[in-house]
């Protein structure tokens with residue numbers, strides 16, 4: 001970065017540049033735009049970022065983001081308690097739930113097996129899933145991890161782990177009409193509805 005850029009601006013640009021989709025150049029543009037904002041608005045933005053930490057929690061049941069614990073989905077007594085849908089990230093859960101065709105429980109895995117990125121079986125957080133299955137309520141586990149290579153490997157790993165420890169739990173996954181490489185959060189509602197309806201047992 002140019003040496004003549006004042007330190008506070010430089011610090012902000014460096015932080016903004018860490019956001020997805022923002023390189024150093026667009027971070028600089030964003031910082032320049034912020035400088036033109038009225039002071040009250042920049043303060044509100046700063047407070048908003050600060051409040052994220054203070055007022056947003058991880059739901060202890062599903063691992064999703066929420067202002068309450070448990071989150072509204074896990075706290076909903078109307079939802080089926082014997083079906084658990086495992087998704088990779090929280091936004092996949094949002095996409096799935098928006099459709100309104102799935103009325104069971106969710107859990108967020110938080111990552112996929114990716115040996116090249118040093119994500120191995122140990123760094124995958126399966127403890128929450130194991131604890132949930134140990135409660136004995138779940139009869140079917142639906143894997144909605146997507147159709148990428150990492151998702152396939154992770155699905156196989158989970159299938160084996162659950163098969164060994166909880167042999168009575170049915171493990172299924174979304175039907176394979178999903179285009180290869182698709183991530184659940186980017187799927188359209190109808191594709192999702194159908195792939196859930198025609199989900200397949202994972203042997």
Ligand SMILES: [Zn+2]
Nearest residue numbers: 059062071074
């Ligand atoms: Zn929850």
